[in-house]
Amino acid sequence: MRRLIPWPRSLAGQMALLVALALFLAQAVNLALLLRERSAYRLAQVTRPAAYRIADALDQESGGRPVVADRGRVRLVPRNPITPAMTPQPAMTREIVSQLNDMGVRVAAIDVALATPDQYQAPLSRFERRMVARAARTDHDDRPRDTIIVAIRRIDGRWMALAGGLPHDDLRLFWRLLAQTLILYGVVLLPVLWIARRISRPLRELAAAARSYSPATSPEPLEETGPPDVRAVIAAFNALRLRVTAMLDEKDRMLGAIGHDLRTPLAALRVRIESVEDDQDRARMADTIAEMNRTLDDILSLARLGRPSEPETEVDLAALVDAVVEDFRDLGDPVTFEEAERLRMRLRPSLIRRAVRNLIENAVKYAGAAEVSLSTDAQVAAIVVADRGPGIPSERLDQVFDPFFRLESSRNRHTGGIGLGLALARAIVEEAGGRIVLTARDGGGLLATITLPRD
Structure with missing residues (x-):
């Protein structure tokens, strides 16, 4: 159905x-009823005059008068004028027989057939051809129409023939129905579209509010409008x-408490390791505590993302990236940065810097x-x-963004991290x-490419 009709x-x-x-279905049913009524009307239009003429002709003969043609259409003929090439009309035959029975007229047999112009010329006599040709003419249409031939075998065995033109189909009925359908579409569909759009407007506003909802901003209640069902959904x-x-x-408050409760013992441990005499052990302990602090920061930052406390400000993105690169250079890391033009953008600088x-x-x-x-x-x-490292297998390029995922073959805890760096970077971006x-x-x-919209 959707392939035939584009579903909105x-x-x-x-x-x-x-x-x-x-409406289309209703009009189709209406057309079928009209066509049926039209077919019954055409049948009556042909059979009733024929039955009256036959009855009148037989009545003339029964009164001792010769058969006089009713406008030249009923004649005595020597044989059955209907040939096998003509198309039998059983419905018309039954209808004429029924009407003759209702009038009390008895005949031996009646045959009705439809003859096209090229069929009724040969089998009929010259007089009969004149009779049929005269019946085939119309007053308002020059086109020849098919001819209905009625053959009546009387009780005494003689034949009578009646020929009449078959009315053309009236195409005006179709065009009137089409015009009526178009008017109905205009009268009904336009108000329906207006009412439907009015009903669906609160739903569109609800969808827009749901798409634009951000935990970082305080929610504005959406106005409850529309039908009761729609208002209930908005509420x-x-x-x-x-x-x-x-x-x-509540989650932010809980994370703040967790961060405070975890950093306090870590700070105490950092103080206590100063009493360790072995410098190598003390350095390893300090590195472990620093790694735990970094891990805690990453976990809290990832959990709080979506409700950042830092507002958006206009910064120079080139200067921000250059400052991050300088931090690595100060630590002696070989990181290069290609100088770029100033680029003013609105963003959260601390988060982008971290990514x-x-x-x-x-x-x-x-x-x-690294080359930046x-x-x-x-x-x-x-x-x-960009880097020239071992790289990442192509089938795992998306998987490495999952939290706590590490490539054991090349990246393990000896090289640092617990698999939150890329996950946090992607969440920030x-x-x-x-x-x-x-x-x-x-x-x-x-x-690794970070793409940020400029507008």
């Missing part, structure tokens, strides 16, 4: 289509949004160096971090409306 997506379109189909959505916001607030830092940190850890570049066009800005993609680099290595 909107509620108003579907309602209009259903009403249109219902349920408003209540749901309030509950979600309350749950997220870029995670990508560069991965490149330094697993490749020993920034390119822009009219729509997007792209930050590319997607929260900013961008995307992050990993691709294999020509000649070996990996390309």
Whole structure:
């Protein structure tokens, strides 16, 4: 059904289509009834005059008068004028017989057939051909029409013939019905479309509010309009949004408490390791505590993403990336950055800085160096971090973004991290409306590309 009729997506379109189909079905039924009535009318139009003429002719003969043609259409003929080439008309035969019986007229047999102009010329006599040709003419149409021939065998065995033209189909009925259908479509469908769009407008607003909902902003209650069912849905959505916001607030409070409770013992451990005399053991302990702090920061940042406390500000993206690269250079890491033009964008600088830092940190850890570049066009800005490391198998390029996922063959806990760096970077970039993609680099290595919209 959908292949034959393009099914609309909107509620108003579907309602209009259903009403249109219902109107079409109703008009089709109406056309069938009209055609049936028209067929019955045409049958009566042909058979009733024929039955009256036959009865009149037989009545003339029974009164001792010779058969006089009724306008030249009833004649005595020497034989049955109907040939096998003509098309029998059993319905007309039954109708004429029934009407003659109702009038009390008895005949031996009646045959009715339909003859085309090229069929009734040969078998009839010259007089009969004149009679049929005269009957085939119309007053308002020059086209020859098929002829109905009625052959009557009387009780005494003699034959009588009656010829009459078959009326043409009246195509005006079809055109009138088509005009009526178009008028109905205009009268009914336009109000239906207007009402359906009015009903569906609150649903469209509800869908827009659901798409634009962000945990970072306080929810604005949506106005409850429309029919009672639609108002109930909008009220349920408003209540749901309030509950979600309350749950997220509770989650932020819980995360803050967890972070505080975990950092306090870690700080105490950091103080206590100062009493360890072995410098090597003390350094390893300090590294372990620092790694635990970083892990805790990553987990809390990933859990809080979507409700950042940092507002969007206008910053120079090129300067931001250059500052991150300088931090790695200060630590002695071989990280290069191609100078780029100033690019003012509205974003959350701390989060974007962290995403870029995670990508560069991965490149330094697993490749020993990183090459950073920034390119822009009219729509997007792209930050590319390239390395010449072992790379990532193509079937796992998307899987490495999953939290706590690590490639054991090349990236393990000895090289640092628990598999949250890329997951956090992707979450930050997607929260900013961008995307992050990993691709294999020509000649070996990996390309990590952050794409951010400029508007």
